[in-house]
Amino acid sequence: MTLAPRAVLVHRTTEYAELLARHGTHGQAAFFLSSRDRDIREVAERHRRTHRALAEVAAAVPHRWRQSRVERADLDRFLFGPEDVVVVVGQDGLVANAAKYLSGQPVVGIDTDPGRNPGVLVRHRAADAGKLLAEAAGGRGGVDELTMVEAVADDSQRLLALNEICLGPAGHQTIRYRLTADGRPASPKAGGPAKTKTGAGIGAEAQASSGVLVGTGTGATGWLRSLWQERGSALALPGPADRRLLWFVREAWPSPTTGTSLVSGELTPTERLSLTVESDRLVAFGDGMESDALTLTWGQTVHVGVSGTTLRLLG
Structure with a gap:
């Protein structure tokens, strides 16, 4: 039945x-x-x-x-x-x-x-x-298929979001991590010596920052747009149904071991942004719901990209 x-x-x-x-x-x-x-x-x-x-x-x-x-x-x-x-x-x-x-x-x-x-x-x-x-x-x-962003950790934890996923410290501190990015970056900035090129993506870099934001076209009316506007980014903001994401590193800190070259970019469905934790703890939360977050500790890696799941919203 x-x-x-x-x-x-x-x-x-x-x-x-x-x-x-x-x-x-x-x-x-x-x-x-x-x-x-x-x-x-x-x-x-x-x-x-x-x-x-x-x-x-x-x-x-x-x-x-x-x-x-x-x-x-x-x-x-x-x-x-x-x-x-x-x-x-x-x-x-x-x-x-x-x-x-x-x-x-x-x-x-x-x-x-x-x-x-x-x-x-x-x-x-x-x-x-x-x-x-x-x-x-x-x-x-009419149903609109709105693109979502997902984060998948190396221990199989998974997080979905409609607007954006923020990865950063649990409090207002600086977190250290190694960032590996596929896709197309924004115009590069001068960075520290920690940047290395990879064959498949645009590069890898050890960083210290207050976090990384990865957002969708739906999120482009909110937090993502504010970062995009603040940076004067040359990347085009996606639309809600566009199958691409933009990402921005927040307040990257230059030091002898951390760089600021990879601070923004674009991801298509086949590309991922990866962060490997190199400090005590990193949390990933979606759409402002910090109560339902992924927690990752030193040495763990999380991959963020376009989700295969979409939001089916009646127009």
């Missing part, structure tokens, strides 16, 4: 709910904000809009379907099934948070606060949920 589709509603705790959890009552939360020249009414109204949207989407789910809800903080413990239709109710970033746990399920993004959210990934309104669910389950409607 074929299982009926399941609508999985992904949401996150609102700012108002977090204020109540911290202060106990609406009045105490209102006093806390007012003493800082802030008004709780705007926060409470966004909370009400979010819950109205959740209720409207839940009511639109067909009666024969199954239905589940998962909060952002519980995504790493939730088991998605192949028959699921994932409905993200909230902001653009919540789609990215959910994407790393999916394996090809169709995703519908519902904007709870039109005009406040950019609406790049949450493209629809709650009133359209019924029609969108039917289209997703029936394979109808």
Whole structure:
């Protein structure tokens, strides 16, 4: 017997709910904000809009379907099934948070606060949920296949992300590693003596920095773009469906044993950026979710590149 589709509603705790959890009552939360020249009414109204949207989407789910809800903080413990239709109710970033746990399920993004959210990934309104669910389950409607980035460690740990993967120290320190890059680099800069050429890629270099960012075309509207703009990079930013990535080393430090020549580049699906840890610990996290990160210790290597998994987002 074929299982009926399941609508999985992904949401996150609102700012108002977090204020109540911290202060106990609406009045105490209102006093806390007012003493800082802030008004709780705007926060409470966004909370009400979010819950109205959740209720409207839940009511639109067909009666024969199954239905589940998962909060952002519980995504790493939730088991998605192949028959699921994932409905993200909230902001653009919540789609990215959910994407790393999916394996090809169709995703519908519902904007709870039109005009406040950019609406790049949450493209629809709650009133359209019924029609969108039917289209997703029936394979109808336009679906965008958005490129994702993945990190795979030498002990088989794997991490997926929609926007970017950041590799760096667990705190605000400098980390040492050896970087090996395939692909096309940006215009080279003067670096230390640690750089060596490799036959297959553009080179290898011992580095000390605050981390490395590898981003997709979806991430090119955020953190990746800020680094690209700051560097005045000659590399073209990818589009969300482009099968290529850009990478940037953050604040590389020159020394007698570490260089700054390989600080940015581009990766196609056949190319990888590899980091071998040469200090205490490196963490790799995706889309700002540091609570769900890979941890690598001295001598371990992680390879980052275009993932074979894409996010199937209804247009």
